[in-house]
Amino acid sequence: MSTIPLQSRLPKTYRIVDIKQETEMVRTYTFDGSLGARPGQFVMVWLPGVDEVPMSVAFDDGAHTKITFFAVGDMTEELAKASVGDLVGLRGPFGTCYQWEPGQHIVLVAGGYGAAPMYFVAKETVGHGCTLEVIVGARGKEHLLYVEELESLPHVSLHIATNDGSVGYKGYNVDILEKLLASCPVPQGPKRKGAQDCDPIDRVFACGPEIMLKRVSEITAAHKVPSQLSLERYMKCGYGLCGNCVVDPLGIRLCVEGPVVKNDLCVKIEEFGTYHRDGMGKKQYFEKK
Numbered sequence: 001m002s003t004i005p006l007q008s009r010l011p012k013t014y015r016i017v018d019i020k021q022e023t024e025m026v027r028t029y030t031f032d033g034s035l036g037a038r039p040g041q042f043v044m045v046w047l048p049g050v051d052e053v054p055m056s057v058a059f060d061d062g063a064h065t066k067i068t069f070f071a072v073g074d075m076t077e078e079l080a081k082a083s084v085g086d087l088v089g090l091r092g093p094f095g096t097c098y099q100w101e102p103g104q105h106i107v108l109v110a111g112g113y114g115a116a117p118m119y120f121v122a123k124e125t126v127g128h129g130c131t132l133e134v135i136v137g138a139r140g141k142e143h144l145l146y147v148e149e150l151e152s153l154p155h156v157s158l159h160i161a162t163n164d165g166s167v168g169y170k171g172y173n174v175d176i177l178e179k180l181l182a183s184c185p186v187p188q189g190p191k192r193k194g195a196q197d198c199d200p201i202d203r204v205f206a207c208g209p210e211i212m213l214k215r216v217s218e219i220t221a222a223h224k225v226p227s228q229l230s231l232e233r234y235m236k237c238g239y240g241l242c243g244n245c246v247v248d249p250l251g252i253r254l255c256v257e258g259p260v261v262k263n264d265l266c267v268k269i270e271e272f273g274t275y276h277r278d279g280m281g282k283k284q285y286f287e288k289k
C-alpha cells in the first residue's frame with residue numbers, strides 16, 4: 001500500500017501563469033497552485049496524448065509551483081510549445097527531500113537543470129539561518145542557470161565553473177568542491193593540514209548529471225563530509241508501484257527511497273555512475289568523460 005494520498009497520485013491540471021526562457025533549450029514554467037513540495041521532490045508532468053515524465057520541483061512557495069526543463073525529446077519539446085494560460089497535468093509531489101539542521105554551513109553542487117532544485121534548497125535553507133557555498137557548473141556562460149536568483153539570496157557565496165572558461169573557474173564544479181572541502185575543517189575532527197579558518201562544512205547536497213554525482217560521492221566520502229545526492233532513473237508511476245526505478249543490487253525504488261539519497265546508501269548502489277535502465281528495463285551505460 002502506498003502512503004502517498006490518492007489525490008497526489010492522480011493528475012490534476014494546473015494553468016501556466018508565467019514562462020521564462022532561461023537559455024535556448026531551457027524553460028521555466030510557473031503554475032497557478034501549490035503541490036506542497038519540499039526541495040528535492042519531483043512531480044510527474046503530463047501532456048495528454050503525448051507522455052508523462054518526471055521533473056524536479058524548481059520552486060513551491062505554497063501558492064505557485066515551478067519546473068525548469070530542457071527540451072530534449074518528444075514530451076519536453078511538445079511541452080516547450082505551451083503558452084501562458086495553457087493547462088498541464090501534474091501529479092505529486094513524490095520522493096524524498098534534502099534534509100538539514102538550522103544554522104548549518106552547506107555546500108550545494110549544481111549541474112545542468114540541477115541548478116533549479118538547488119535554488120529551491122538555497123531559498124529554504126537561508127530562511128533557516130544556514131550559510132551556503134553554491135557551486136554552479138555548465139558547459140559555458142550561456143548555459144548557466146539560476147545565477148541571478150542565487151546571487152540575490154543572503155548568506156550565499158556563489159562559485160561558478162564553466163568547461164570553456166567563459167566565466168568563473170575553467171573546469172568542473174566538482175574541482176571547486178574538492179578545493180573547498182580541502183580548505184575547510186570537517187565538523188568533528190582534527191584541523192586538516194593547510195586548512196584555513198573557515199567554518200566547518202556540515203553537509204553537501206548535489207543535483208546534476210550522474211557522472212558529476214559520482215565524483216561528489218567520492219570526494220565527500222574521502223573528506224568524511226555527509227552528502228545527499230539526487231539520483232534519477234526512468235520513472236513511470238512515481239510512487240513505488242511499477243518497479244521501473246529499482247536499482248541494483250539493493251532493490252530500492254528511487255521514486256520512493258529517492259530521488260534524494262544519502263551518500264552512505266549511494267555507495268552501496270553498484271550501478272551508480274555505471275549504468276541505468278531505459279523504459280524497457282534494458283541497461284544503458286553512462287558515457288565516461
Ligand SMILES: Cc1cc2nc3c(=O)[nH]c(=O)nc-3n(C[C@H](O)[C@H](O)[C@H](O)COP(=O)(O)OP(=O)(O)OC[C@H]3O[C@@H](n4cnc5c(N)ncnc54)[C@H](O)[C@@H]3O)c2cc1C
Pocket residue numbers: 042051052053054055056057067068069070071072073074075076077113116231232233234235236259
Ligand atoms: C527524479 C527526476 C527528476 C527530473 N527532473 C528534471 C528537471 O527538473 N528538468 C528536466 O529537464 N528534466 C528532468 N528529468 C529528466 C526528464 O524526466 C527527461 O528529460 C524527460 O523525461 C525527457 O522526456 P522526453 O520525452 O522529452 O525525451 P525522450 O526522448 O523520451 O528521452 C530523452 C531522455 O530522457 C530520459 N527519460 C525519458 N523519459 C523518462 C522518464 N519517464 N523517466 C526518467 N527519465 C526519462 C531518458 O534518459 C531519455 O534517454 C528528471 C528525471 C527524473 C527521474
Ligand code: FES
Pocket residue numbers: 234235236237238239240241242243244245246253254255256
Ligand atoms: S517509478 Fe514506479 S516504482 Fe518507481
